[in-house]
Amino acid sequence: MTALDLPRSFVIREGDLRILNPFDAGKLATLGRAIKLAPGTSILDLCSGKGELLCTWARDHAVTGTGVDISTAFTAAARERAVELGVADRVRFVHGDAATFVAEAPVEVAACVGATWIGGGVPGTLEILRRSLRPGGMALVGEPYWRRDPPDAETVAGCHARSRDEFQDLPGLARLFGECGWDLVEMVLADQDSWDRYAAAHWLNLRRWLDAHPDDELAGELRQELTEDPLRHVRYQREYLGWGVFALLPR
Template identity: 85%
Template sequence: MDLPRSFVIREGDLRILNPFDAEKLAALGRAVKLRPGTSILDLCSGKGELLCTWARDHGTVGTGVDISTAFTAAARERAAALGVADQVRFVHGDAAVFVADQPVDLAACVGATWIGGGVPGTLEILERSLRPGGMLLVGEPYWRLDPPDQETVAACHARSRDEFRDLPGLVGIFQECGWDLVEMVLADQDSWDRYAAAHWLNLRRWLDDNPDDELAGELRRELTEDPVRHVRYQREYLGWGVFALMRR
């Protein structure tokens, strides 16, 4: 059980594996008013930056679960580097079926609602581990502009226009599922650029070092196609944010 090797290559030395920069991640922690001892479950925790920096800055504790062995190892290294290894732990496993041993104050899935087949199913997964009165954090794309055709939809990694909603429509989904939206921090085009462009540099450096690798052809095509796809479609049409929810 692991992610394909291409994911590890693409993310390279990135610590935040979504279109958030360190300032936005810190702003999110402040916005939801974290307190010392707040318990967090982070499903699809990646390299653990959310749990590790919030443990350092706010005194929180928690568990991260991710399917990637490489990302889980990097998260443990990050916890040790920041001196918070006694506050957080990282589990290699399937986030879709993980349930915390004890209900947590905050349950998060930031940018991986595929684990529940979309937002409603992911909210159900997160709520299994949430204490009454606790908070969910969900990271999810939304349409900034209505995509004019299927070419635009596909370039934004959606199977159909209905796979994502516009921002009012996404907020409507939260409400239909019985959750109040109580905070949000949105990515902007600059943070999208920083995330996307970092992939291009990671890919190019890897290709220079591994020209004969079996993945070289696939990743060469990606490096050729993705910059055009990003500037033509993704940065204009696709938004992304993290939304804080409490059960109505």
């Protein structure tokens, strides 16, 4: 791991997953169709992970783009995926800090799908995206929201939230976009099945890794995670926490 990287546990947990959020391939494809991507559309994807959004949209819609991610392992995987799908001439992946990255030329779509921590929340992340957008360009934001109001602090913590106010409910999120000066023009939401596919894949990745590396320095920490996370997910996260990608145009 370099000075600018994610902890090794992230790479272990994600394993061979290509989409590093509660979307599946079908929902990612639905999003690309829903926002009516035209050939040649320029996209900046901040916190691009393993590059599945850019690579599959370059294949399916002939877009061009740049992805930026802090993980050296994920960036390498994204470059391999671009070659695999035959789109390495249309997309590139940069290892770097997405919070400070600005596109060399303004883009038509700027995305941060599931990593609004780079801006300290939705408003700050929208400002980061705005820096690289051409006038009238579209922002894509992936963000959790409360499906149901959490009844107690235990539920909030079980959804990996520091407080009830860390996430909005869906109406609150739509309201927040407007308060930030953006129109919500499309959205594709995860469902409980796609949450399960993402969360449960982690459990299998962790178990396989633990079986193969019982003496690794991370084994104790990841053993505890595997012990606790399935119950946390089925009791709290899949019931109370939603997730979606929201397409926004500046007012």
